[in-house]
Amino acid sequence: MHGPPLPPWARENRTGRYRRHRNDPGVGGAVSAALFQLIGAKSLAGEGRVFVELSPWVWALLLAGPVALLVRRRYPVAAFAVAAAASLVFATMAEPHWFWAVAPVIGLFHLAACGRRTAAIAGAGTAYGTYLLIFWGLRGHLDERALPGVRETVLVGIALTAAIFLGGIAKIKREQMAQLMKVRAERERAEEEQQRRQASEERLRIARELHDVIGHHLSLINVQAGVGLHLMDREPEQAREALSAIKTASSEALREVRAVLGALRTEDEAAPRQPALGLSRLDELTADAGLPVETVTTGEVRVLPAEVDRAAYRIVQEALTNVRRHAGPGATASVGVDYLPTALHLAVRNTFAGDAGAGDAAPGTGIAGMRARAQSLGGTLEAGPVDGGFLVSVLLPTGEGK
Structure with a gap:
């Protein structure tokens, strides 16, 4: 019994374990976000596009979001909030650029992927609303070089929406994989149970066949042996007939036992085939009944x-x-x-x-x-x-x- 093949992302690898496509990039996501934000800030600062000195507290601010991503599995809402807040604060100190949005987008993606869709939508709305309030509502209080244009503002909204959408897809994909794993496990259990049942039925069939063969012929041998012992001295000719019947019965028993055991051979083995047992041999059976x-x-x-x-x-x-x-x-x-x-x-x-x-x-x-x-x-x-x-x-x- 074979079901449909699993998709590539759910197949077994060489170690025998299923590949895991997580809902989030794991520790690698936090490290990637840290590298993007640190290298991006350093590059912008070298071009004079960061308006403050890159002091330790600025570096700490840049690392706050990536560090928060390390605990996003346990505290997904808090991780996203910290990453978004840190990025918004730094965005007021530099010209508009995409690198400072990496950590918040990863956090929002995970929030949607772990099934917290409502929290993800609310978090994205709050973050985007705060972004609009700061950079459009308070434009007169910020360095003009930090103010985004319409293009950058739209791209931020698209990035947040895409993170929620892709996170939802990842959640569906994870659930489908879990369901496929469940179906595969149930199918394997059913196959194992069927194999055990078939093996049990085969053992019972063979035991029954051996019981029939051995019981029938040994009973006949026992009767004829008793007759032979009783007539050995008085009527040796009849005793000889009894011994001949014993020989015939034992030969027949051996032949039928070989036929039963031959059924255990695989089909490609060259096992000698015995005549099938059936009512066509009824006369032979009754003649040897004793x-x-x-x-x-x-x-x-x-x-x-x-x-x-x-x-x-x-x-x-x-x-x-x-x-x-x-x-x-x-x-x-x-x-x-x-x-x-x-x-x-x-x-x-x-x-x-x-x-x-x-x-x-x-x-x-x-x-x-x-x-x-x-x-x-x-x-x-x-x-x-x-x-x-x-x-x-x-x-x-x-x-x-x-």
């Missing part, structure tokens, strides 16, 4: 979905295994397979032999496993004693017949 089994098939036989075909085979296999375990020697079984229009019905019924009773066939992990297998395909399973025996009835949906 007890007499009658099979009856009704309805129109058709190709079933692979998962339904395999589940039907495994359910019949487990049911016959339970018969051998619980019904006692001499028991018989019947398997009914009914192809319905949109479903498959299985009925495995057995008789009890000797003094074996229904209590010996009480539902256990075998029936629970069969029921879970049926329910995973949207089917149902009912199991319980009937007259003289035990019945397992399963209904598996197959969709429209082919």
Whole structure:
């Protein structure tokens, strides 16, 4: 599952961390403002365009704004106010120039970028109003060389407006990046959860397959071994047949275990392919069941979905295994397979032999496993004693017949 690619400013860098485009230039902004204002003042003073001597207090005034920018993340309004006030005071001592507006513009940009839009608009309005009051309302009290023209006055207003506008864009950009990071994190968590769920389901499927294979064949081996031991001295030929059945069952068990484990290989590995398990092998299954089994098939036989075909085979296999375990020697079984229009019905019924009773066939992990297998395909399973025996009835949906 892959979502849309992140924009360049949100992609991971080589260290694995996301690039951060901050809302403000950080410490670099304060340093840049200090350099611009100090170098600008020195340059203007050399040209005779600063009307006072660059004494320590004038240098301190020039540095007040940049220093205030260092705390603008914590005190954004105060930082802008200090930078604007210091710049306005110095502007009365020199000819109009853009360099003294660097610190206030950076402070105003940050104020808007951190979400304080109202404060930014109010601060910009106050600063611009004070600027107009000083340089236009009090023109007669200032050195004429410090008075700005209409062009400079308009540019100051544009600079303040642009700072608010760009700060707002930076805020939106930051929120979009945060949302993208959140979506990416949620998507990665969902992918990890899906992978864990798929791995868990695969482990459960493999465990169920191994249980079916090993349980069925070991049960058969156990029965035949008991028969062989019982007949070894009296009827060696029948004992030989029992040993042959044990060999066949063990070989079949090994083959099916290899088939199950082969499913763990990647697709590009050259794993030997075993015949698919399904009802096409039902006769083989009942012949090796270790007890007499009658099979009856009704309805129109058709190709079933692979998962339904395999589940039907495994359910019949487990049911016959339970018969051998619980019904006692001499028991018989019947398997009914009914192809319905949109479903498959299985009925495995057995008789009890000797003094074996229904209590010996009480539902256990075998029936629970069969029921879970049926329910995973949207089917149902009912199991319980009937007259003289035990019945397992399963209904598996197959969709429209082919």
